[in-house]
Amino acid sequence: MQKLSTAASLFYAVAVAALATAVIVGGEAAVVEQTFVVHEMNVTHLCNTTKIYVVNGQLPGPTVDVMEGDTVVVHVINRLPHGLTIHWHGVRQMRSCWADGAGFVTECPIPPGGQHTYRFNVTGQVGTLWWHAHVTCLRSTINGAFIIRPRDRKYPFPTPAKDVPIIIGEWWELDLLELDRRMLDGNFDDNPLSATINGKLGDLSNCSGTVEESFILDVKRGESYLLRVINTALFSEYYFKVAGHTFTVVGADGNYLTPYKTDIVTVAPGEAIDVLMVADAPPANYHMIALANQPPEPDLQIPELNSRGLVRYAGAAANNGGLPVAMPVMPNQHNTMPSYYFHANLTGLARPERHRVPMHVDERLFITLGLGSICRAGNTTTCKRGRSPETIVVATMNNVSFHHSNATALLERYYDGTSEGVYTEDFPVRPPRTYNFTNRDLIPPGPLEAALEPTSKATRLRRFKYNTSVEIVFQSTTLLQSDSNPMHLHGYDVFVLAQGLGNFNPKRDVNKFNYHNPQLRNTVQVPRGGWAAVRFLTDNPGMWYLHCHFEFHIIMGMATAFIVEDGPTPETSLPPPPSEFKRCGTNGLSQP
CATH class of the missing domain: 2.60.40.420 (Cupredoxins -  blue copper proteins)
Known part of the structure; x- marks a missing residue:
């Protein structure tokens, strides 16, 4: 592919800016339309010229600036030699899961030379979100702010x-x-x-x-x-x-x-x-x-x-x-x-007319977050551990390392009823064994980690009925490392009821839960050597990716996806793919 000069990049930025439009509908909500041209660009820092990947010649990329209730339309033109998607981080995507932009989860990547249009509404949200590439590490430079302003222009x-x-x-x-x-x-x-x-x-x-x-x-x-x-x-x-x-x-x-x-x-x-x-x-x-x-x-x-x-x-x-x-x-x-x-x-900010914490719980999950290892030699489990050359270090949730598809989109398979052989719906609700999750002797050189690090690699999801109240306790562990874990759930905001250090103790720590005015977040920072408890209602049908937002944790498998079934009415169900949606077989990526 021909590398773009700085002048060419600036041309794209100017030309694309001219394409951005806001068409007023009835004097209130608008259709805000932009075009993202994704391309390579050479940039010099620290005495070296580096090839990077950007949108419209900008780093960071262009800001999407809208008002609550607007419809967003973004045309993405991919001029990279690699496929990518654009994820609208934190946008609820109510009944628009097809536009979420999670690569190989809600859609196959836009292939080199291809283009795709994202269309969705921003309703019931005000403040700062952002957008970024959601295939490989490209989000490091393909990103930008996504600002939603109050329609009445009044802030609290x-x-x-x-x-x-x-x-x-x-x-x-x-x-x-x-x-x-x-x-x-x-x-x-x-x-x-x-x-x-x-x-x-x-x-x-x-x-x-x-x-x-x-x-x-x-x-x-x-x-x-x-x-x-x-x-x-x-x-x-x-x-x-x-x-x-x-x-x-x-x-x-x-x-x-x-x-x-x-x-x-x-x-x-x-x-x-x-x-x-x-x-x-x-x-x-x-x-x-x-x-x-x-x-x-x-x-x-x-x-x-x-x-x-x-x-x-x-x-x-x-x-x-x-x-x-x-x-x-x-x-x-x-x-x-x-x-x-x-x-x-x-x-x-307490807004009881809009945000009420579910006071009953239908399903509870306790999810441990850490590292593990799998053997390099095929399906064998008998290999030397302790970061030996015989193993690959992976990231896990409840001792399962997520296997990411690279040929099909999970949402398509779910919608079409063709998921057999692609994923299972048995993501565990608790870890397979209990241990002292925050014991520092689990960090190499140990000596306790070798017995706990063997894990499996699989695409294991969890299904929920519509309108289910779900409580999750995320527990950071010290297995092979002691990082914090910023956990991001697509398609939802969750109430952060409490957080703490050490191991979660339900007899003691439930008393700390804030039901009056908890934070409502799409990304929850689970503290290093600690835990965070969240609760939410499954009111948005579709396939929703859950993962740590450290990129090395995502790539290494600290992820799963939640399936939320349709509700009883068309208004509570996932609609068919919109006309602009390109199925995996039509965008240059074949299904297995």
């Missing part, structure tokens, strides 16, 4: 002078397709070279004396700014601070929160956190920092990842009056407790 907090996406990501020099292949083989020794803020590495990174460009936020003293903080990174949760300033957290994942004051935001991969920042400091320049956290040893260590931007006041001297630019004091990168306290302190 002071209206900001401006709102600004703050998209935290990572800069990789390794080709993302090669990164995917390596992680699929159980190799997660590769690391990004830097963190990014809105695609810029920041002046902490330099090469041969050339300082990288920083993201700059221009502000006026006395005005407030809504920062829409999104973590698109493949590997890490991030701490975010601005020197001399505090935040008021007002929303997350397209839902309002009870205002919460803090000087630090922690945002895990997949999460979107809305914060108000008042420019109330003396006019000057102030640094912002995004710093990745990670578990301490004996977990495998990655280089310290951070990026630095700048808040620049109107009227401030160009040289900051000769004074050093203020730096925020950041937590230690191995201290994960600020994340735990940040997430535990968030509560939902």
Whole structure:
């Protein structure tokens, strides 16, 4: 494929922007239409020119900006040598599962040279979501903000002078397709070279004396700014601070929160956190920092990842009056407790007329999250463990590592009634054995992990009847590592009833459940060495992917899918595929 020059990329951006339209329907809801051209582009950072994959020549990609109740239409033209889908992360997709964009779950990828149109409504959601590629590691650079504004233009907090996406990501020099292949083989020794803020590495990174460009936020003293903080990174949760300033957290994942004051935001991969920042400091320049956290040893260590931007006041001297630019004091990168306290302190903005926690539970699942291993030699289970060359490290839920199809879409097979041999509906509701899930002696060099790490690789799903109340307790484990786990459920928001450290104890911990004003989230950060309890009602029929949002966990199998059956009426049932939907046999990918 011919590589696009910067000029060609800019041409695409301008031409595509001209195609974006908003057709008003009855003076209220609109049809918001955009075109995404996905292509390669060469970018130079840290003295090296790297081929990356982008939309419309932009990194991050274009923002989708709509009002509650609008219909979104996005035409995706794939000019990559690789298939991909676009997932609208956090959009409920009520009765539009066909447009969810989960590769090989709801659709087969758009093939090279192909195109596809996504069409869906955004109803009952206000705030910040995002979109990203959902095949392989491409979401590292193919991503952008998805903003839903209130139709009455009223917020339950002071209206900001401006709102600004703050998209935290990572800069990789390794080709993302090669990164995917390596992680699929159980190799997660590769690391990004830097963190990014809105695609810029920041002046902490330099090469041969050339300082990288920083993201700059221009502000006026006395005005407030809504920062829409999104973590698109493949590997890490991030701490975010601005020197001399505090935040008021007002929303997350397209839902309002009870205002919460803090000087630090922690945002895990997949999460979107809305914060108000008042420019109330003396006019000057102030640094912002995004710093990745990670578990301490004996977990495998990655280089310290951070990026630095700048808040620049109107009227401030160009040289900051000769004074050093203020730096925020950041937590230690191995201290994960600020994340735990940040997430535990968030509560939902009570709206009983719209959001009621189901008080009864029809089905309960207890899901352990960790790593395991399978033997390289076919179906044998008798191989040497302990990260030996005879095994492949995999990620698991209840000791099952999800086998991802690469030739068919699970939703199609479910809808057509042709699932035999493709998947089973026996995802376990609890782990096969009980042990001390947070015992640090399970982290290599152990010595207890070898007996627990053998696992299976299979496509095992769970089916629910329509309108079932489901409670899930996610338990992070220390099996082979002690990472946190940002769990994302497509098609749903879930009530986060509680979280805690250590092993979940139902006799003790149920008393901590918040039924009055819990957070309503699509991505739940299950703390390192801890647990999180969620509850939701299966009111959206279809096939919905559930996975950890660390990319290496997804690729290695920390995933499953939930089938939600049709309800009793057409209005509560999954409709047939829309006319623009391309079945797997018609988009260049054959069914097995």
